[in-house]
Amino acid sequence: MTSELLRNAYERSERYLSEIDSQRVFPATSDLTALTGFEEPFPETGHTPEDILRQLDELGASATVASAGSRYFGFVVGGSLPVAVGANWMATAWDQVASSSVTSPVADKIEKVTSQWLLDVLDLPRQSAIGFVTGATMATFTALAAARHKILKKQGWNVEEDGLFGAPEIKVIVSDEVHVTVLKALSMLGFGKSRVIKIPTDTNGAMDISALPVLDSRTIVCTQAGNVNSGAFDPIDEICDHAQVADAWVHVDGAFGLWARSSSSKAYLACGIEKADSWAADGHKWLNTPYDGGVVVCRDDEALHGAMSVSAAYLKDRDRASQSYIPEFSKRARGIDIWAALKFLGRDGVDDLISGCCDLAQYFAKGLEALGLNILNDVVLNQIVVSWDSAEKTEALIHTVQQDGTCWFGPTVWKGHNAFRLSVSSWKITRQDIDLSLKAIEDSMQKIETSK
Ligand SMILES: Cc1ncc(COP(=O)(O)O)c(C=O)c1O
Incomplete structure (x- = not known):
């Protein structure tokens, strides 16, 4: 039963991927209209697994966007490498709670190895802490929570315990080309989207460093490696030099652009980025892994851990577990897709x-x-x-x-x-x-x- 079902799912997926480049990239109107076939009342009794897969394939597959194909140029979207899809399928079948070595020894080991590989291929400080999150939005959220933790701790304020009301003010600097998800992360953290200082950008969308205000130890500068429109890089090297003198925190939104560091012809664009304090990147964009594959990297392990860890009697054996570096408590084994892609490439x-x-x-x-x-x-x-x-x-x-x-x-x-x-x-x-x-x-x- 299980093997037949999984074979059925495999065959349908395999056909989908083998035919994808002969299909329309965006579904035809008739395929979109056919989606009404999903509008059924909640079933009184369950359907067979075969029926469910058939409906998903027959109605669903033709209403997909062929972003896994070879002529999709929308947003910043890669198509998953087959090896990453295969590893993802296996990890899904394993159904691991990839939160610690107690809930999944294999996920824990692979994510630790993958963390080192990521620091290597992106050439970031090797002692940095890494968390596997849903995407760059959550990576930035998590990194900025670490920044908030550290800056306020230095001011004698425990933000996790006491919140932000009455806390010392933190100055947040972004560019006028900041990605909307950085603003979203700032809003979720209580910094406010409008309280930020917006720096003008040049003709290609990179921050104009001459407009950078005076930085201090209560400042976070959110920089961008890879403008979502133009691909431009902020002058992060120089910004980091100013920040280091002032003891300010520099975050890099490198959702796709951080991968320039692994390119022999493009690494120059991302030169000096290793001097920052935190970085956000996606596997699911340019590394071509399946979705739900983002990475937060934080130079200061204590800051990330301090912002994200929880404690409870039943978690005593889970010190430094992967779940204490990310917002989620339970999570799928996200690192496995990234490990597979990196090992393949x-x-x-x-x-x-x-x-x-x-x-x-x-x-x-x-x-x-x-x-x-x-x-x-x-x-x-x-x-x-x-x-x-x-x-x-x-x-x-x-x-x-x-x-x-x-x-x-x-x-x-x-x-x-x-x-x-x-x-x-x-x-x-x-x-x-x-x-x-x-x-x-x-x-x-x-x-x-x-x-x-
Ligand atoms: C520059 C930049 N930052 C952040 C994001 C958000 O990434 P995610 O959708 O993985 O959360 C994107 C997505 O397009 C992006 O291009």
Whole structure:
């Protein structure tokens, strides 16, 4: 029964992945309409597992976005490496509570090894503490909780016990290009989205260091390695130098950009980042692991542990357990997906993945320019921001390409201009995929011009 069921699930998944590149990237309207098939009343009696998998496959698979395929350029989304999918399946079958060595010796061991590998491949301080969280949003949340803990502790204030009411004030600095999820993390921590000091950015979206206010030991500077539109990096090296003198905390939101440190051609962008205090990165974006795969790295083990640990009589044997470095108590064995991807790729493979996507982004940008489109950013990484002659034509182009279904990208506003944004973040993308996508874009431009 169990083996038949798992084989059934495997066969359906295998077919899905083997056919993905011949499907529309975004589902057709009829596939979306068919989703009403899920709108059933809660069943009085249970259905068979086969029925459930069949419905999921027949109604669900055709209404997926083919972001695991090779022509998805929306947001910053990678497609999972097959080895990471396989490891994820096995870990799911094991169904481990990956919170400590008591609840899962294997998850604990693999996550500890993976932590060292991450510090190695990202070249971050080797004694740093690491937590496996859901994504970069939670990684930033967790890191900033550690910052809050440490800064207030130095002021003689125990924020975990006494909260923020009456606490010494903390100054938070971000750029005007800060990712919305950093603001969300700040709001969840009681810092407030509007209480921050916003520093202007240059034409490519990097913080203008000349506008950095005076830092002190009650300051957190939230920097960005990889602007979600342009891919730009804040001058983190210099910011860290100022922060070190002032004893301020520097956090790096490197959801995807932190991986530049593993690229032989792009590491220069992320130079000096190792001087920061905390870092947020995703496996599920550019390392191409399944979702729910973020990582928080914190130079100061005590600060992260102090912010995240809990104690109870029944947890006595769990000192320094992985659950005492993250917000969650129970969690799946997230580190296993990342371990599998890193072991499969190795140092050379990670370099090839990251550097290769950046080379493809250059190729894509040149092709778009040759079509008469405007590249609005300096394509330093894997992100391209593009516009056509006017806001109306740009929007029409996004819509027409999305309707066509060969590839997918979405809108953005860049420095006041309506634009669209392409991200090259998947191991699957090749030059042929970009050529096919350029052809679809060219055809859409012609369609728009002739329909006027
Ligand atoms: C720069 C940046 N920071 C943070 C995030 C949030 O990451 P996650 O969705 O993994 O929480 C993103 C996601 O797009 C991002 O691009």
